[in-house]
Amino acid sequence: MALLSQQLQRFLLNGLNCSFGLKSKKNSIRERSRCCSAIAIDAPSSLTGVAGIRWGFSRIQGSREEMEDDVVVRADNLNEFSFAAVFDGHAGFSSVKFLRDELFKECVEALQGGLLLTGKDFNAVREALEEAFTNADTKLLNWLEVTGEEVESGSTATVIFVGNDVLVISHVGDSSVVLSRSGKAELLTSSHRPYGNSKVSRQEIRRIKEAGGWIVNGRICGDISISRAFGDMRFKTKKNEMLEKGVKEGRWSQKFISRLQFNGDLVIASPDIYQVALGSDAEFILLATDGLWDYMNSSEVVRFVRNQLRQHGNVQMASEALAQAALDRRSQDNVSIVIADLGRTDWRSLPPQQENFVYELGQAFATIGIVSLGIWMSSLFPS
Incomplete structure (x- = not known):
């Protein structure tokens, strides 16, 4: 949900507590680093x-x-x-x-x-x-x-x-x-990502395929979801090793990789x-x-x-x-x-x-509706 103004946040909190009698619970939240x-x-x-x-x-x-x-x-x-x-x-x-x-x-x-x-x-x-x-x-x-x-x-x-x-x-x-x-x-x-309908995404997808790569669920070789980055040697200098490792892990077959031919790096730092x-x-x-x-x-x-x-x-x-x-x-x-x-x-x-x-x-009424639905469904399946 989008960040709400302070006035509307108070309205939401007061309204929810009054309407549904909710009791606040302390959630254990891991300390996050900040520096x-x-x-x-x-x-x-x-x-x-x-x-x-x-x-x-x-x-x-x-x-x-x-x-x-x-x-x-x-x-x-x-x-x-x-x-x-x-x-x-x-x-x-x-x-x-x-x-x-x-x-x-x-x-x-x-x-x-x-x-x-x-x-x-x-x-x-x-x-x-x-x-x-x-x-x-x-x-x-x-x-x-x-x-x-x-x-x-x-x-x-x-x-x-x-x-x-x-x-x-x-x-x-x-x-x-x-x-x-x-x-x-x-x-x-x-963003340099191998998925989506933006002009840049389409260009990245085409470049990867021309280099001999493939994309599964928005990830290069079913692995990484960005198409330009530093490092990532398995998509640059270690592509063949990446393929052999995939065979050992059962991600693809030897027959599959025998048909592949790389013409460039799949991930680039350009x-x-x-x-x-x-x-x-x-x-x-x-x-x-x-x-x-x-x-x-x-x-x-x-x-x-x-x-x-x-x-x-x-x-x-x-x-x-x-x-x-x-x-x-x-x-x-x-x-x-x-x-x-x-x-x-x-x-x-x-x-x-x-x-x-x-x-x-x-947004406020949508939130109230979702909370109301959750409480109603919880009442149907008591613990």
Whole structure:
């Protein structure tokens, strides 16, 4: 259910308790980890770099057994640009642990210490970032091979470079970047997933099949549900070993794999790269892992953050509240968030963005109806 206004939440709670005589029960909720990234430097708002930008970032563990997300915010060696990234790991934390420092170094080197970012040649920037991502992935695959540490691990990476009037994005995976312009949400990235009807999804499905792969229930070879990521050597340098392992595990037959012919990597680390102008109406940039976006859409997120900033103006508090809101909506995934307030908005002078009361009221009565139905069904089957 969508987050409701405080007034409507009180109405719901009071109405349910009065109507049905429900007794509150204490549920045992596992303590969730909540911390800022070890790579982020100093306090969120004290980072140097682009003048006026205030940073907030948050990592919070959902019901997963491990925290495999991470956040990086840096403002060094990039010629007055700031760098931020979110990583979403899978099959272990090893790939994220490697990338959170290595990818930044590769980007700095390829971008010539930020000189390319300040130039007017976007093609040069794109080629540099493609090279940086490719080099980082090659080094990661070699490192996984040599160390033997969580060899099936991988990670998405969504990176932003923020200047005074321009934003550059380099994106691999299913995290997302949203820009708030005068309260309107602009979704700037598309998820790399091998399912769905979006243009990007259709392109990814076609690429995988042309490379000799197949998709089962939205997963490449019935395994992984993202089509672009770092690491994941079984879909790159160890494809034949992956097939033989599948035969041993009874996932497919020897006859089946004898008909296959790979023509490329099934999962790739080639980024989508965008450049976005930041005018006077640009308020803040937000990037986050899919643990947020699977439960809140971009408009809801922008409205939530704006109202947080209007109330107290603290970007760090807003990022932490947003991460908690995702868990309150029953997000099962880990959630990592970075917010860059561009410093162009007097938040205290803004009126609050109003929720759609009619929509909320409909949500309220739908909830009451579901609870009523559950209680009625429980009365039919007494324990």
